[in-house]
Amino acid sequence: MYQTLCSESNVSEIIRSLPDEQIRHLTHVKNYVDIITELIVRAGAYPEIKRLGEYKCFGKAAYYHDIGKAWVPVEILSKPDRLTAEEMSLMRKHPLFAEELFKLIRNGSVSGIPSELMQLAHDSAVYHHEWWNGDGYPYGIKCERIPLIARITSVCDVYDAITGDRSYRRARSHEYACREIEANAGTQFDPGLAKLFLDNEFQFLVN
Template sequence: MNDFLPEDTILIVDDEPANIKTLASTLGQHYRVLAATSGEQALDIIFERSCELDLILLDVLMPGLTGYDVNARVRSYPETANIPIIFITARTDPDEEARGLDMGAVDYIGKPFHPVTVQARVKTQIELKKHKEYLDDMVAARTQELIQAREDIVLRLAKAAETRDNETGMHIIRLSKLCEMLARAIGMKRTMARTLATASLMHDVGKIGIPDNILLKPGRHTEEERAIMQTHTTLGGEILADGDNDLLIMAREIALTHHERWDGTGYPCGLKGEEIPLEGRITSVCDVFDALTSVRPYKEAWSVEKAAAFLRENSGSMFEPRLVDLFLANLDQVLDIISAYQDEPERILQPN
């Protein structure tokens, strides 16, 4: 019974058909074997079938592209960089072997071939590759569990803060999704956009420190009350201060700056333009749009058209123009998010 499944695939690259025949005969009983007689042909196979390849046996000295050239190309692309390569060569110079290993090769096999040696070294590299993939999968799964746990904890804390306000828990979820969408639209990397989505959940965490008679007041605030209400930004910054990880650092930036305005007339610091962190600028656009289009005990929901017009009218004053343009250019995605995470009418809090 074979130790390896038939789908274990090896690519043999050598400009001498006799060498390919010898290696194929040695390995074909245990592996699926592909062959190329030039570096150029090898690259075509590698890039077309990278997901199938478990190992490459690569001749060093070939006309045209050498084995070193092929190795360099393979290592330069993320899709192929982790395919193990064993160099095969008639050279016995230790410096050449060291050069190949420095370039990322996992082993060297000398010519003429000794079947037992070839089989043993190939078996070792196949096993190492499978073990690495297994460990990578375990790490990825555990990492995902930790990310999910972190996000769940943040969401629960954010919902706890929202229960003191005239907003529903769905607002912060929509905001999170909208922020991630807009971040991706401006080219932010997926992992950073996801961190932003989680951090934005805590944008109003400082409202925990606002007295109920002001926070839940159904009518207009007095000037004094408005000043107290605005301190939720700095209170949020204090709550989230001294964080030593990317999530808490970003969450603090958002809590402090999501009420700053592009023209410098916002609060708490009157930051202007790109002085406002990008995360705060993104959250501002998304927060305002969702608030406008949501029902509150003290207001009806605005239509999408009216809310979009508000963003346009305040582009360059309240909001960064680039972000407004991108947000409205992706309005179909915005509406999908709002539709998927609608408020439950019975959950909308009434003022005391």
């Protein structure tokens, strides 16, 4: 599998290898991350975001959050039925595939991600399936050990996954997605970010 990571020399080519549905998802998540990041800054929440001095790059970096799915077979990504246990196991490896890709980017084998986005894009791609309570993957880290950009990406990723059409189901409503985020605040999601999202939920009706 990892040998194929060298078959494309540019990140743009890798993104283009994804199904159209997945590329739309990347764009939507980028937009949502931009919105919630701006809300954080305006609210004066999460002081570390200003210390990072990179918050204006969060959306651009989060665009790459699912780039590891380029090494999940298209027939799995676009399967119209429930995934088997084996298929789900492979799907859940996409953050690890992303981590291997970023190693190649850092050693110069693959180009296309600006240096100012590198660490943020890595953290979004590798850690956005980690859960606040430690039950996520691939590493089972929790709370503030999860990079802030990944915690933001997690909320936005789930919102778009619920409200967008998928090969295996039709889109669900904005209201349904908000109730899911509310129900999973403090377990899957950073509770502060979930509250900020829900307090400003109608700003996310943009896509």
